[in-house]
Amino acid sequence: MSMIYYNDEVSETRTGILHIGVGNFHRAHQQFYTNMLLNDEDQKDWGICGVCLLPADEKIVKNLRAQNLQYSLTICGRNGKDEVYKIGSLRELIWGVEDPQSVVRKIADSSVKIITLTITEGGYNLDKKTGEFIVGDEKIQHDLKNPSRPETVFGFVAEGLRQRKIQHGGAMTVLSCDNLQHNGNTTKKAFMSFIEAQDSELAAWVKENVTFPNSMVDRITPATTAEDVERLNKRNGTDDRAPVYCEDFAQWVIEDDFIAGRPAWERVGVEFTNDVTVFENMKLSLLNASHTLLSYPAFLMGYRKVDQAMEDQNLVKFIRDFMDTDSTPFVPAPENTDLEKYKQTLIERFANHSVSDQVSRLCFDGISKFPVYIVPNLGKMIKGAKDLTRPAFLIASYRHYLKYKTDDQGNVFETAEPWITESDQKLIVSDNPQDFLELSAFKGVQLKASEQFMKLYNRFVEDIKNSGTDSVLQSIIK
Incomplete structure (x- = not known):
């Protein structure tokens, strides 16, 4: 019989992290670590605001909103024994297609200290041969020319940082959680290339006020099919429209370079280092x-x-x-x-x-x-x-x-x-x-x-x- 572990303290949590790409891996990995951490009284400022930017995200957004953004995570043991957690660290959820300006405002919000990303290995828009940012991409060109009406992750982050600069919202960290070698360096290359092409003054500000740590993430997290939803709910005695399941192994190693502070993730098993x-x-x-x-x-x-x-x-x-x-x-x-x-x-x-x-x-x-x-x-x-x-x-x-x-x-x-x-x-x-x-x-x-x-x-x-x-x-x- 699985046990359901529920964090009763998350209702008091405030948002300090904005995450772009609320997929299964993020919900089984970063949300899991953060959910455990929010039991600690001195960590209540590190709840997560999820951001979805794609039309295809409509289903997950509606399903999560229908259950107050909470969901079940089933951790499948290699010994055949499962543990089930009710995750409550997702405190807000914005769908950029529905309300793009809310994404911009949240990035600019001074209470948000960290942007995290799971936008897939191919989402950084770098040429596979040269490693250079593909400035000529049609959507990138749209965002470069229309900064107040962004459509890509680069346009949204740039406009949010621009408003943050104007409003004196303070420094922040952008942390990639994608499976890329030197993912922080890759993130910096991609976002700085876009920002430099759009706004040289903002680029100068970002160089002084934004850090891009490297990280290594690991947890096998399958896609959840309709059959999985039915199976997990039956097994766990839940009624969850957006359940996630994953293996019992998890690892997260992060370069400790957070310019505006960070959660004490080391308390729940995250390893911080000078070089990942x-x-x-x-x-x-x-x-x-x-x-x-x-x-x-x-x-x-x-x-x-x-x-x-x-x-x-x-x-x-x-x-x-x-x-x-x-x-x-x-x-x-x-x-x-x-x-x-x-x-x-x-x-x-x-x-x-x-x-x-x-x-x-x-x-x-x-x-x-x-x-x-x-x-x-x-x-x-x-x-x-x-x-x-x-x-x-x-x-x-x-x-x-x-x-x-x-x-x-x-x-x-x-x-x-x-x-x-x-x-x-x-x-x-x-x-x-x-x-x-x-x-x-x-x-x-x-x-x-x-x-x-x-x-x-x-x-x-x-x-x-x-x-x-x-x-x-x-x-x-x-």
Whole structure:
């Protein structure tokens, strides 16, 4: 029987954080930590105002408003035992489509000291090849020319900061909670590029009054389907329109650079450090890269749930070999971290039947994930003349997934790649497999220059097409 833990003290809480992107991960991670912290009398100023900016957010906004912004979080234990928390740290919720000026006013509000973000890896509008902010984007151009009528996250934050400057609202911190290496640096690059292009005086103010800490976040949080809603409510004895469920592992490491103060998150398990690099490299190179490695082959083999895929010992060995042979040489362990234990824990987390994550979620937005999770270490592997079998098989699988949209059993599926460009699409549909390697996701590595990679990749492309993914995987497991 699950237990429901409810924070009775949150009704006295005031808003000190504005979060953009009220998705499942945010509600299972940052809200969870903050909800626990708000029990402390001296932390009542750190409630969260959620902000949704997309038309597609209408459903979650309405569902949360219908239940006073509270929701249940089911934490699924690897031992089969669950814990259920009623989360009340979300104190306000603004839908930018409905009331854009309320977003601006809230950013300008002097009581708000921190903006946090989960806008996805692709949401920072940086060119995958150059790393530069894409100023020419149509929506960006609209916001640059119409600062009082923003439509993008960059326009909203810039206008809010502009009003904050005018009203002498004080300094603040912008904290990314997205899975990006050096996510604070990336956030600063993106937002400062926009602000400098729009308002040089504001840019000068931001440089003095806004900090952008790096952070590393970790908690597997599946999408919640209609079936999940029914299942969770029945199991927990709740009537929740917006439940979330996640694994029992959580980690949050943050660079301690908060210019206007911060919650005492360390009291509830958050780790603060002067440099998160070693932590994020470990997580991105092992967890996120392994998720990507698993995703396309497993989906093509017919698996739709991660825990089911992890019952296939060929896939387990494939992942573990990737961790041990391909990733670990490039992953220095953080202090007091046992890498062998960390890797074994990852295998256990992936196999957690209570979470039963969707393989389709891991496949989502590969065009943004490859440059962050796979390409950096792949470049090192090529330079070091390492065995490229597993990454070559992965990329061949990714091509088959995007081009043919059919798995080994003949099941047709749709792909979800919101950041693929028209140029990318032409490369995907090409019958020449080498064209696929010009995809924007691979701009950071010269794949065609590696004779070993090309030989493996070309072979795997043909073998997957002719014999199926499962057969090819069996051939490369040693």
